[in-house]
Amino acid sequence: MNYQAMLAAILLIPLLGALLNGFLLRSAPRVVTVSVATLAIFIPFIFSCLLFFGPVNAGEVVRTDLFNWISVPFQGGHLDIPFALTVDRLSAILLLIITGVGSLIHLYAGEYMSHEEGVYRFFAYLNLFVFSMLSLVLGANMVVTFLGWEGVGVCSYLLIGYWYSDEANARAGMKAFIANRVGDLGFLLAMFMSVKLFGTVDYSKIAAALTNELAANNAPMITAIGLCLLLGVTGKSAQLPLYIWLPDAMAGPTPVSALIHAATMVTSGIYLMTRMSFLLVHSHTAMTTIAVIGACTALFAATIGLVQNDIKKVLAYSTVSQLGFMVLGCGVGAFQFGVAHLMTHAFFKALLFLGAGSVIHAMHHEQDIRKMGGLIKKMPITGWTFVIGTLAIIGFPGLSGFFSKDEILYNAWTGPFGHPLLWALGAGAAACTSFYMVRLTYLVFFGESRVEHAHGHHGHGHDHHHHHEIHENPLAMTLPLMILALLSIVGGYVSMPHAIMHTLGVHANENIITEWLSPVLASAKEVMSAGHGEEGHGSASLEWGLMGASTLVMLIMSGFALSLYKVGPKGGDSIANAVGGLYRLILDKWRIDELYQGVIIEPLKKVGDAFFKFGDRALIEGIINEGPRGIYLVTSVLSDVQSGLVRNYLKVVFIAMVALCAWILI
Amino acid sequence: MNLSLLSFIVMGITAVLLSGVMITRRWPVSAAMVLIAIMTLLAGMFGLLEAHFAAAAQIIVYAGAIMVVFVFVIMLLNLPPEELRYGGVTVGEMILIAVSVFVAVGLGTKVGQGFLTTGLESMGVAQGESVAGGHHMYFPASENVKNVAASMFVDYLWAFELISFLIMAAVIGAVVIAKKRSAEHADAA
Amino acid sequence: MVSMISQWILSLLIFFPLLGAVLIGLVKDNQTARHLAVAVSVLELIFSLHLVAHFNADSAAMQFAQDLAWLPRGTGIRYTVGVDGISLLLVMLTTVLCPLVFVSSYSSIESNVKSFLALFLILESAMIGALVSLDLVLFYVFWEAMLIPMYFIIGVWGGKDRIYATTKFFIYTVIGSLLMLVAFSYLYYLHYQQNGVFTTSIIELYKTAAGLPADTQLWLFTATAVAFAIKVPLFPFHTWLPDAHVQAPTPGSVILAGVLLKMGTYGLMRMSIPMFPEGAHRAAPVMLALSVIGIVYGALIAWRQTDIKKLVAYSSVSHLGFVVAGLFAFNELGYTGALYQMVNHGVSTGALFLLIGVVYERRHTREMSEYGGLAKQMPWYAFFFLVATMGSVALPGTGGFIGEWLILNGVFQTYPAMATVAGTGVILGAIYMLWLVLKVIWGPLKNEENKKLLDCSPREAFVLATLSIFVFLTGFLSAPLLAHTEPTMKRLQESVVNKAAYKTELVIHGRSQEPLKVMMDH
Amino acid sequence: MLTLPELGLYFSFLLFLVGLAGVMFRKNILFMMLSVEILLNAANLAFVCASKLTGTMDGQVVMFFVMAVAACEAAIGLALIIALYRTKASIEADDLKALRG
Numbered sequence A: 001m002n003y004q005a006m007l008a009a010i011l012l013i014p015l016l017g018a019l020l021n022g023f024l025l026r027s028a029p030r031v032v033t034v035s036v037a038t039l040a041i042f043i044p045f046i047f048s049c050l051l052f053f054g055p056v057n058a059g060e061v062v063r064t065d066l067f068n069w070i071s072v073p074f075q076g077g078h079l080d081i082p083f084a085l086t087v088d089r090l091s092a093i094l095l096l097i098i099t100g101v102g103s104l105i106h107l108y109a110g111e112y113m114s115h116e117e118g119v120y121r122f123f124a125y126l127n128l129f130v131f132s133m134l135s136l137v138l139g140a141n142m143v144v145t146f147l148g149w150e151g152v153g154v155c156s157y158l159l160i161g162y163w164y165s166d167e168a169n170a171r172a173g174m175k176a177f178i179a180n181r182v183g184d185l186g187f188l189l190a191m192f193m194s195v196k197l198f199g200t201v202d203y204s205k206i207a208a209a210l211t212n213e214l215a216a217n218n219a220p221m222i223t224a225i226g227l228c229l230l231l232g233v234t235g236k237s238a239q240l241p242l243y244i245w246l247p248d249a250m251a252g253p254t255p256v257s258a259l260i261h262a263a264t265m266v267t268s269g270i271y272l273m274t275r276m277s278f279l280l281v282h283s284h285t286a287m288t289t290i291a292v293i294g295a296c297t298a299l300f301a302a303t304i305g306l307v308q309n310d311i312k313k314v315l316a317y318s319t320v321s322q323l324g325f326m327v328l329g330c331g332v333g334a335f336q337f338g339v340a341h342l343m344t345h346a347f348f349k350a351l352l353f354l355g356a357g358s359v360i361h362a363m364h365h366e367q368d369i370r371k372m373g374g375l376i377k378k379m380p381i382t383g384w385t386f387v388i389g390t391l392a393i394i395g396f397p398g399l400s401g402f403f404s405k406d407e408i409l410y411n412a413w414t415g416p417f418g419h420p421l422l423w424a425l426g427a428g429a430a431a432c433t434s435f436y437m438v439r440l441t442y443l444v445f446f447g448e449s450r451v452e453h454a455h456g457h458h459g460h461g462h463d464h465h466h467h468h469e470i471h472e473n474p475l476a477m478t479l480p481l482m483i484l485a486l487l488s489i490v491g492g493y494v495s496m497p498h499a500i501m502h503t504l505g506v507h508a509n510e511n512i513i514t515e516w517l518s519p520v521l522a523s524a525k526e527v528m529s530a531g532h533g534e535e536g537h538g539s540a541s542l543e544w545g546l547m548g549a550s551t552l553v554m555l556i557m558s559g560f561a562l563s564l565y566k567v568g569p570k571g572g573d574s575i576a577n578a579v580g581g582l583y584r585l586i587l588d589k590w591r592i593d594e595l596y597q598g599v600i601i602e603p604l605k606k607v608g609d610a611f612f613k614f615g616d617r618a619l620i621e622g623i624i625n626e627g628p629r630g631i632y633l634v635t636s637v638l639s640d641v642q643s644g645l646v647r648n649y650l651k652v653v654f655i656a657m658v659a660l661c662a663w664i665l666i
Numbered sequence B: 001m002n003l004s005l006l007s008f009i010v011m012g013i014t015a016v017l018l019s020g021v022m023i024t025r026r027w028p029v030s031a032a033m034v035l036i037a038i039m040t041l042l043a044g045m046f047g048l049l050e051a052h053f054a055a056a057a058q059i060i061v062y063a064g065a066i067m068v069v070f071v072f073v074i075m076l077l078n079l080p081p082e083e084l085r086y087g088g089v090t091v092g093e094m095i096l097i098a099v100s101v102f103v104a105v106g107l108g109t110k111v112g113q114g115f116l117t118t119g120l121e122s123m124g125v126a127q128g129e130s131v132a133g134g135h136h137m138y139f140p141a142s143e144n145v146k147n148v149a150a151s152m153f154v155d156y157l158w159a160f161e162l163i164s165f166l167i168m169a170a171v172i173g174a175v176v177i178a179k180k181r182s183a184e185h186a187d188a189a
Numbered sequence C: 001m002v003s004m005i006s007q008w009i010l011s012l013l014i015f016f017p018l019l020g021a022v023l024i025g026l027v028k029d030n031q032t033a034r035h036l037a038v039a040v041s042v043l044e045l046i047f048s049l050h051l052v053a054h055f056n057a058d059s060a061a062m063q064f065a066q067d068l069a070w071l072p073r074g075t076g077i078r079y080t081v082g083v084d085g086i087s088l089l090l091v092m093l094t095t096v097l098c099p100l101v102f103v104s105s106y107s108s109i110e111s112n113v114k115s116f117l118a119l120f121l122i123l124e125s126a127m128i129g130a131l132v133s134l135d136l137v138l139f140y141v142f143w144e145a146m147l148i149p150m151y152f153i154i155g156v157w158g159g160k161d162r163i164y165a166t167t168k169f170f171i172y173t174v175i176g177s178l179l180m181l182v183a184f185s186y187l188y189y190l191h192y193q194q195n196g197v198f199t200t201s202i203i204e205l206y207k208t209a210a211g212l213p214a215d216t217q218l219w220l221f222t223a224t225a226v227a228f229a230i231k232v233p234l235f236p237f238h239t240w241l242p243d244a245h246v247q248a249p250t251p252g253s254v255i256l257a258g259v260l261l262k263m264g265t266y267g268l269m270r271m272s273i274p275m276f277p278e279g280a281h282r283a284a285p286v287m288l289a290l291s292v293i294g295i296v297y298g299a300l301i302a303w304r305q306t307d308i309k310k311l312v313a314y315s316s317v318s319h320l321g322f323v324v325a326g327l328f329a330f331n332e333l334g335y336t337g338a339l340y341q342m343v344n345h346g347v348s349t350g351a352l353f354l355l356i357g358v359v360y361e362r363r364h365t366r367e368m369s370e371y372g373g374l375a376k377q378m379p380w381y382a383f384f385f386l387v388a389t390m391g392s393v394a395l396p397g398t399g400g401f402i403g404e405w406l407i408l409n410g411v412f413q414t415y416p417a418m419a420t421v422a423g424t425g426v427i428l429g430a431i432y433m434l435w436l437v438l439k440v441i442w443g444p445l446k447n448e449e450n451k452k453l454l455d456c457s458p459r460e461a462f463v464l465a466t467l468s469i470f471v472f473l474t475g476f477l478s479a480p481l482l483a484h485t486e487p488t489m490k491r492l493q494e495s496v497v498n499k500a501a502y503k504t505e506l507v508i509h510g511r512s513q514e515p516l517k518v519m520m521d522h
Numbered sequence D: 001m002l003t004l005p006e007l008g009l010y011f012s013f014l015l016f017l018v019g020l021a022g023v024m025f026r027k028n029i030l031f032m033m034l035s036v037e038i039l040l041n042a043a044n045l046a047f048v049c050a051s052k053l054t055g056t057m058d059g060q061v062v063m064f065f066v067m068a069v070a071a072c073e074a075a076i077g078l079a080l081i082i083a084l085y086r087t088k089a090s091i092e093a094d095d096l097k098a099l100r101g
Helices: A003-024 A030-056 A088-111 A119-138 A142-160 A167-197 A203-209 A212-216 A221-238 A245-251 A254-263 A265-275 A286-304 A310-333 A335-362 A382-395 A400-415 A421-445 A451-458 A473-495 A499-503 A514-530 A539-565 A569-578 A580-587 A589-643 A646-665 B003-022 B028-048 B053-077 B091-112 B115-122 B141-154 B155-176 B182-189 C001-024 C030-054 C085-108 C113-132 C138-155 C164-193 C201-209 C214-233 C238-249 C250-275 C277-303 C307-327 C330-365 C379-392 C397-415 C416-440 C448-452 C456-477 C478-485 C486-496 D006-027 D027-055 D056-087
Strands: A060-074 A079-086 C062-068 C078-085 C504-508 C512-513
Touching: A003 A030, A003 A079, A003 A119, A030 A119, A030 A499, A060 A088, A060 A142, A060 A221, A060 C330, A060 C397, A060 C478, A060 C512, A079 A088, A079 A119, A079 A142, A079 A473, A088 A119, A088 A254, A088 A335, A088 A473, A119 A142, A119 A254, A119 A265, A142 A167, A142 A221, A142 A245, A142 A265, A167 A203, A167 A221, A167 A245, A167 A265, A167 C397, A167 C416, A203 C085, A212 A451, A212 A569, A212 D056, A221 A265, A221 A286, A221 B115, A245 A254, A245 A310, A254 A265, A254 A310, A254 A335, A254 C138, A265 A310, A265 C078, A286 A310, A286 A421, A286 A589, A310 A335, A310 A400, A310 A421, A335 A382, A335 A514, A382 A400, A400 A421, A400 A539, A421 A539, A473 A514, A473 C078, A499 A539, A499 B003, A514 C113, A539 A569, A539 A589, A569 D056, A580 A589, A580 C478, A589 C277, A646 C250, A646 D006, B003 D006, B003 D027, B028 B053, B028 C504, B028 D006, B028 D027, B053 B141, B053 C486, B053 D027, B053 D056, B115 D006, B141 B155, B141 C138, B141 D056, B155 D056, B182 C062, C001 C062, C001 C078, C001 C085, C001 C113, C030 C085, C030 C113, C030 C201, C062 C330, C062 C504, C078 C085, C078 C113, C078 C478, C085 C113, C085 C486, C113 C138, C113 C250, C113 C486, C138 C164, C138 C201, C138 C250, C164 C201, C164 C214, C164 C238, C201 C250, C214 C250, C214 C277, C238 C307, C250 C277, C250 C307, C250 C330, C277 C307, C277 C486, C307 C330, C307 C397, C307 C416, C307 C448, C330 C379, C330 C397, C330 C456, C330 C478, C330 C486, C379 C397, C379 C456, C397 C416, C456 C478, C478 D006, D027 D056
Parallel strands: none
Antiparallel strands: A060 A079, C062 C078, C504 C512
């Protein structure tokens, strides 16, 4: 089997799985559905590994054109958009994450959804999602990427609204789709601009066409493309101002949150920016905007995460915040560390979500952390893997988050588009992260158990056969947790900071991820180094200093959280009371949703109503109806002439005839 | 003034006068008889105009077929004789009549001055030329039927076929309209 | 043999449904009549496949042409028909939709079944006639002939306010047609003045019209464009559409949205733009502005509707705004996108109206609030609804995406700001369509009456599945489909850009030639 | 010099006037129809004269068509008269006012 066919198979097998589950296996037993779905992701995972360690590792770019998709004459030539797939070192990383983490989550979901009926729908959507995500990262041109881009949006819509009988879930799905659509418009406009500027949407062709001269002559256009791409990224990767959909998206089943809203779909923005890095770096404005948006999102979302009480909401805001880190990384020019963080985040956030799902599953869909506590005794595997995930995300030295996050923070200060202020925002976000993650973990797994009490009130007698005994979940759910925990520990070593490398005596110029992505980022590097004479104004001492600072901040904030919440969920109340108004504002998520509702949605609805009432009904219909009324007045006079007697009609004919003859005579 | 012109004028005047007679009859049957006479006269005029086919058709179809149907219906209905006027002639009607007589006389004078011929020439239509453009040929009178056929079955073939449909529809329609409704009768009974 | 068929195929396509209508008149039993109508329309579809099979995709000429004498020679009015890249797809759309509509009418039409079927077949015949005729008078005859069956379909089988709706529909369209007739007559006269002969051949008049002074062109363009804009309907001529759609029976709505509205955009593409390129250039900013306003305006109003059918009707206003915008982008991307979007809109909106019909037959209401949570009770219905919705919101992978992408891309190349505003229509489109889905498909199944609804019958499922397949087929097979239109689009672009006459010729069973001047001289 | 067709046209005008008077002033539908026949004959005469004037056959062909239409008109009209007489027992034109605006 050659690599081209393998590439096509990677994309098509999940689609096949979706079709099988969606149409043919609707009434198949649950185990068949789950196996088909999991295999449909696992087989591509094997192929991805083969590709990864085969041609991609050797530095080749595998490309296959499946069929000619769009072909239109354009400006004397032809605009050809084949349905082409390509895998290079960047997409290979994402391939592994999507199929690898995807397989684990499918396995997990099979168990998680065991109490549901008609799970074929769930797994069909899930496979379809993987298909879309794969076409997003494998697309050789922007349109194929866009197919995946919107495809993941629609799958996410369907999966968030999976339990559609509750209208709130369906609404959350709709919100996600529409926020994504706003971003998609940015992507669309970026495509149109690249057609205008380069006459193509193929990444490699754009890269070839984009010379420094062209970029210099069309600077506004390049900036516009960059900003439009950023709009797309804010939609899909839940950045300010479009992040609002992601917390609501937690309405979906938890494996969905793990796969879509942590590991894969939301990171596609980072993928896209890295893919287009060669273009973005030509615009200082665009890069700075990206960095600022990323840093602000990271801090902003982290503040909301501080006070949330829903286990999934905390993780959701944490995701938004972490995505902010990645965008910040890209914005300052450290695309490779954005990708590295993407990868480590995929591991530990998937782990955290799956752990949360495990808790929720065991607690029969209870999500309030105030009603948990002390669970580690009952669910040791879930508990300890969750702790590993927490340590990874807060950047505990040695775990994956430490390396990737610190590289981003370091570059935020020293990178080609970096600035100490950006570092400060990022460090603030990291501090908040430490606080809320430790709070979350402590309240859920340690301290007094608040479980029985809460459920005692709920049991109204009819619940008696339900055993509320909380116990560890089966292997199908814990195995993915363990694998992901392992990855969360070791995953970060690909982006080991220079300073540590030197200390450890590793003899390499660059860390693994920089080395690996260097072909993809070569042209961007070139532009950035040309723009900034001295390559990186950082030094080993600064690196050590920043690393030390963030570790210190992490330790302080974690300790602070532990000391506060030692006494249970009410531990934070004293501070909350002290800043009452601010606390409520943050608890209400800064009331951004209400702001959008009041400033955009409601006025638009009013405009729609006004158009209908005054535009259509009053104005246009008015003119249309009143005009004929005038005619009616005239005709009502004339209609008296219509006596209904044939004789009288004939008189008119006669008069006309005589008049005609008279006219001829004269 | 040659014989054909003389007879044409006589026939024309007779026809006009007879038509005046026709519209003033009280008995429908006599009116129909007068109309047959008018049609015969017209056929003669067609003949003088060298439209032999038209003349023949006028006699056969009009005077023969159509008028027979009229007479049948008149006899079927067996109407009583009718009062001629339904009321006084209004002032407007009198003015109309006066003006029309005036116009008719004026037109007659103009025709006498060769008005029509010059009018046609000024419109660019000369002898032997179709208004619609195309032919430039002379039609000998002796081949009138052939010429009519050539025109009718080549240029006007579609129209001819459509007309045949129209007649068929009319026949069926007439039957349907005039048929006694059996259902009505059943109800009545 | 093949060339013989090719010569007569268009006439066959035009008159075969008429024959079917006559046959329906002879049948006694309603059920037999329904079967017969389906058979006729399926045969028609099979005949039309000949067009696809033998269409020369490398040529922009009018293929399968036929040029016969009709009215007397001197008038210049002839029976000229032909198909090129523009009309081919639309003819296929018509022949594909009609059988589906007939199948769906088994349950939606209960009274006067035979008259309905006969009228519908006449309508099909007129639609195909209008799409293939290459003579102004012939076109006008078919154009008006489309109106009459639709008038009765809405007026007889429609809802409560059907008479109002159908009268409005009729008056709007007729006013437009009269303007068009005036413009055509003037053009006819101008041609006579310049060349000394009368002709109504569209191909000949392309040459005359393109040479007219700019002012004259602008006037003539405006007159014809208003006629077509009413049919489209372009803002602000759209108010007849919601009424007509709401009152029309399901098959009527389907064909109204699916094909009849496309006649307007087809007319712009066939007549207004290539005939008066200079005028079109002058009017382009206005037309674009109107279409962009229509996109946003229609979308916002659609969002606020509570009547499902009205919502979809206003969505048509929005979607057809895209089509018109694409036409006036004046590049191949725009034309191709517009043409493709006509087809896609026909498929996806047709499917939506069928879907509305399915629940309307069961519940006899179109109020959104009466529904909700249907996915629980009718899973297949929900599936088809989602597919149609996705087609309508132009999700990549559906044909709508290709169309809208090409249109917006085309408009962007010439008018970036307009394209950006039009692009918000994509967002608004998602809002109102998902709102509809949220209110009808998702949510709790609260209404007691909905708890005993039956899922799609096999017959309904067949129709909807066919359309769903088309939604995706057009999304992926666009290259081979668009290849048929490519030479025509290029030719159109040449004519518009150079403001020169649109050049095309008739291909009569295999050989290319000028329109026959003299055929039956003895 | 007067030619036959010109004179014929004049006669046709006069015939038409008289026929029109018949239709206008008679209230019996039967008489009206007979007068309409005169009108049609006047038109026929005009057509034949025009054919002679222009030297083409078009006029005569059209005259033939008019004749065919007249036949149709007579058939349908007389059928209507019979149906009317059956329902209203009258063929007075003034009894038929449904067209009144």
